[in-house]
Amino acid sequence: MLGLMLLAAFLLPPVVLPILTIAILAAAWSAGLLRPLVRAMRIPALLLVSILVVNSLFFPAAKDILASFGPFAIMREGLTFGLISAGRVLVAFLASVTFLFTTLADDLLETLISRGASHRIAFVVLSAVQLVPRMRSRAGSILEAQQARGLSLEGSFVRRIRSLVPLIGPVLLGALVDARERTFALEARGFGARPGRTAYRIVADPPIDRWLRLLILVAAVLIVLVALGILAR
Amino acid sequence: MTVDATVRPDGSPLLVEDLTVRYPGRREPSIAAVGVTVAAGERVGVAGRTGAGKSTLALAAAGFIPRVVKAKVGGRVIVEGQDAATAAAGALLGKVGIVFATPANQLSASKLTVREELAFGLENLGVPRDEMDARIDETLARLSIGHLADREPFELSGGEQQRVAIASIVAMGTTVLVLDEPTAQLDPAGTVSVADLLDDLARAGSAILCAEHDPSVLGRMDRCVVLDQGRTIAFDVPGGALAKAQAAGGSPAPTLVRLAHAAGLRPSLAFDEASIAAALETTARVATPTPPKAAAGQTLPPPSSGWTPSHERAPVRVEFENLIHRYPSGIEAVRGVSLIIEPGEAVAILGQNGSGKTTLVKHLDGLLRPASGHVLLDGRPTDERSIAELAAVVGFVFQNPDEQLFERSVEREVSFGPRNLKVPPADIAARVTDSLEAVGLTGQRMTNPYDLDLTQRKLVALAGILAMDPAVLVLDEPTTGQDPDGVLRVGAVVEAMRASGRSVIAITHDMEFAAVRFGRIVVMRDGMVVADGPPEAVFAPANHDLLASTGLTPPPAARIAARMGLDIVALDADRLLAAIGR
Numbered sequence: 118m119l120g121l122m123l124l125a126a127f128l129l130p131p132v133v134l135p136i137l138t139i140a141i142l143a144a145a146w147s148a149g150l151l152r153p154l155v156r157a158m159r160i161p162a163l164l165l166v167s168i169l170v171v172n173s174l175f176f177p178a179a180k181d182i183l184a185s186f187g188p189f190a191i192m193r194e195g196l197t198f199g200l201i202s203a204g205r206v207l208v209a210f211l212a213s214v215t216f217l218f219t220t221l222a223d224d225l226l227e228t229l230i231s232r233g234a235s236h237r238i239a240f241v242v243l244s245a246v247q248l249v250p251r252m253r254s255r256a257g258s259i260l261e262a263q264q265a266r267g268l269s270l271e272g273s274f275v276r277r278i279r280s281l282v283p284l285i286g287p288v289l290l291g292a293l294v295d296a297r298e299r300t301f302a303l304e305a306r307g308f309g310a311r312p313g314r315t316a317y318r319i320v321a322d323p324p325i326d327r328w329l330r331l332l333i334l335v336a337a338v339l340i341v342l343v344a345l346g347i348l349a350r
Numbered sequence: 351m352t353v354d355a356t357v358r359p360d361g362s363p364l365l366v367e368d369l370t371v372r373y374p375g376r377r378e379p380s381i382a383a384v385g386v387t388v389a390a391g392e393r394v395g396v397a398g399r400t401g402a403g404k405s406t407l408a409l410a411a412a413g414f415i416p417r418v419v420k421a422k423v424g425g426r427v428i429v430e431g432q433d434a435a436t437a438a439a440g441a442l443l444g445k446v447g448i449v450f451a452t453p454a455n456q457l458s459a460s461k462l463t464v465r466e467e468l469a470f471g472l473e474n475l476g477v478p479r480d481e482m483d484a485r486i487d488e489t490l491a492r493l494s495i496g497h498l499a500d501r502e503p504f505e506l507s508g509g510e511q512q513r514v515a516i517a518s519i520v521a522m523g524t525t526v527l528v529l530d531e532p533t534a535q536l537d538p539a540g541t542v543s544v545a546d547l548l549d550d551l552a553r554a555g556s557a558i559l560c561a562e563h564d565p566s567v568l569g570r571m572d573r574c575v576v577l578d579q580g581r582t583i584a585f586d587v588p589g590g591a592l593a594k595a596q597a598a599g600g601s602p603a604p605t606l607v608r609l610a611h612a613a614g615l616r617p618s619l620a621f622d623e624a625s626i627a628a629a630l631e632t633t634a635r636v637a638t639p640t641p642p643k644a645a646a647g648q649t650l651p652p653p654s655s656g657w658t659p660s661h662e663r664a665p666v667r668v669e670f671e672n673l674i675h676r677y678p679s680g681i682e683a684v685r686g687v688s689l690i691i692e693p694g695e696a697v698a699i700l701g702q703n704g705s706g707k708t709t710l711v712k713h714l715d716g717l718l719r720p721a722s723g724h725v726l727l728d729g730r731p732t733d734e735r736s737i738a739e740l741a742a743v744v745g746f747v748f749q750n751p752d753e754q755l756f757e758r759s760v761e762r763e764v765s766f767g768p769r770n771l772k773v774p775p776a777d778i779a780a781r782v783t784d785s786l787e788a789v790g791l792t793g794q795r796m797t798n799p800y801d802l803d804l805t806q807r808k809l810v811a812l813a814g815i816l817a818m819d820p821a822v823l824v825l826d827e828p829t830t831g832q833d834p835d836g837v838l839r840v841g842a843v844v845e846a847m848r849a850s851g852r853s854v855i856a857i858t859h860d861m862e863f864a865a866v867r868f869g870r871i872v873v874m875r876d877g878m879v880v881a882d883g884p885p886e887a888v889f890a891p892a893n894h895d896l897l898a899s900t901g902l903t904p905p906p907a908a909r910i911a912a913r914m915g916l917d918i919v920a921l922d923a924d925r926l927l928a929a930i931g932r
Binding site: 265282311317318 | 412414418439440443449451452456457458459460462469470471472474475476477478479515522712717737738741742744745746748750752753754755756757766767770814815
């Protein structure tokens with residue numbers, strides 16, 4: 118689905134961009150995810166605005182002036198191009214975030230494993246995802262502990278770079294100490310010890326999902342064909 | 351697979367015979383000629399000082415040496431009739447499992463619920479999907495943790511995580527369970543929950559080998575082996591083994607064991623508080639003269655060093671004025687605390703995890719700022735002073751040393767604080783020498799901190815703060831993971847600081863340490879102070895219900911005194927025995 122949206126956004130004529138945006142927002146709304154999705158928009162907002170501004174003002178070879186303020190002028194071609202580019206980025210972002218919000222990493226990886234991906238690699242990805250919050254809280258404690266020992270985070274650029282050593286050192290060394298115990302714990306649980314691993318989590322795959330996948334595939338092919346100009350004429 | 355029926359004459363699931371382990375690059379073996387058998391349904395404790403070889407024995411019993419951890423091995427470890435040295439990888443799976451000290455490290459870190467966490471081992475064993483739920487449900491029910499089934503493993507408390515880790519091993523069908531200091535990082539409630547779980551497992555027929563420092567856990571074992579420098583110095587019921595170990599040059603015996611010994615009880619009753627109280631009562635009334643020094647030691651060894659803080663500095667008075675702290679999540683962790691701590695006072699703050707202890711003390715060096723109320727050092731509010739400025743006055747030793755050690759030698763590590771404070775180099779050298787002497791690490795100046803074990807790393811972190819010569823010393827759980835000798839060392843530092851007019855504030859779960867070393871006890875519950883006074887008052891029988899409501903129990907000697915109905919509140923074995931004229 119994500120792939121389909123990206124194909125449509127970048128290959129189809131720009132008129133579809135508002136439709137795609139509305140479709141994604143509607144889908145997110147139906148899943149109760151509209152609010153977090155809109156909140157996530159803070160991340161690309163600056164990028165979108167700058168795409169728009171830069172293109173409107175500085176689009177090369179633009180002739181049609183819409184409005185001008187002193188030395189700056191908004192060009193019609195630039196504005197159009199900016200709107201299209203920003204729209205594409207917007208759709209790509211919204212579709213990606215919706216995908217992340219609706220898909221459990223666990224489910225995705227379990228499915229990939231059942232289709233032949235290595236469970237070791239899947240494990241590395243999953244545990245990395247889960248260890249991030251732990252590392253973050255650890256980094257917070259390290260910052261506190263070193264500040265309590267008089268580490269100053271202010272001063273010149275060089276001083277601040279030097280103050281990173283006492284912060285990064287314990288993160289790395291602590292991770293190594295943890296790694297030994299974590300390796301032993303995994304060993305005790307028989308991770309990777311025997312072939313013929315089974316899976317507990319069953320990822321639901323109802324028939325409607327299968328039909329949808331087929332539909333998406335057909336749509337994707339159609340989009341590519343349209344884009345290549347084979348069906349349009 | 352080599353199965354040899356003749357090596358199991360008594361059918362014990364775990365046999366350790368004449369085991370010697372020497373790690374590569376070491377001249378001396380870490381353990382030498384150790385023999386232990388653990389029968390089905392038996393709990394065997396492994397005690398001894400830090401570095402005595404407890405972890406090595408645990409790793410070997412779990413079949414990790416020499417297959418995972420390389421070492422030269424003599425003797426044998428037989429698990430369910432199979433020689434661990436020759437067993438193929440995976441052959442011991444489902445027979446023996448091991449759990450270590452740090453709760454979060456015991457989890458697979460790849461599962462979203464406890465139920466899936468338990469399934470992880472089964473997946474690795476290749477158990478068919480349709481058998482998994484039954485096995486998981488059976489394990490959850492047997493270990494009474496069904497209520498955790500759908501919780502997220504990383505959201506659990508330490509005690510809950512340890513129980514889930516044990517359950518994950520047991521779900522694999524494991525009959526021999528090895529634990530390496532499973533309660534070292536837990537609060538009292540977590541410790542009790544893990545010990546209860548081990549009881550349940552033993553009753554269900556598991557063989558359990560558990561390395562531990564905590565007397566309350568060791569006392570619940572069926573037998574106990576005590577190691578010293580890799581050799582067995584005692585192997586008996588816990589009370590007997592710990593008393594013998596002290597006589598043989600091991601660590602001081604726990605309070606209950608000493609009291610039981612003084613009362614003339616047989617070792618198997620050494621952790622039975624009712625029997626100890628009854629026996630002491632009879633002997634106290636009869637008041638028969640006893641020889642002054644019995645084998646199971648009468649007095650604690652003197653503090654390990656005659657260290658005193660070398661620098662004169664002005665005393666600092668600490669005031670919390672109606673302090674309230676609210677975390678961004680909206681949780682009010684401290685809800686109106688007012689305390690005054692005078693120079694020269696040593697205050698222990700007690701309370702369950704989440705009672706607001708750490709939040710409270712983090713205001714002292716500005717790591718947290720009050721939502722309302724004030725923290726004053728010598729009458730000046732801390733609000734307007736930076737963390738770096740406060741660091742020169744308040745020394746804060748965090749619980750986990752690995753969150754601050756980074757230098758390549760102990761010496762450099764300890765001098766880090768004074769260097770930040772811009773102390774002149776000549777003074778730094780003197781301070782480093784003094785503080786290393788205070789914690790007994792003088793011989794390790796040039797050692798890389800990470801070549802020391804965790805308990806010694808904790809002492810390095812403590813020395814690093816002592817070298818900053820703080821007027822107020824704050825200690826967060828200074829005794830966790832320490833053996834009795836380490837606890838004595840930390841206690842001596844507390845006393846030296848207090849004697850030189852500094853104040854010490856410690857957060858601790860160790861009731862006896864608090865009672866013996868601190869002149870004032872503050873008990874917190876739900877972000878408020880519920881008791882404040884000298885230990886004799888706080889641990890008085892009238893307060894035992896209040897303490898219980900905070901998940902705390904008084905120190906062992908006070909419990910025995912209360913059972914005996916004594917007027918005095920005894921804080922340790924010596925004071926109790928003195929009070930009843932022994």
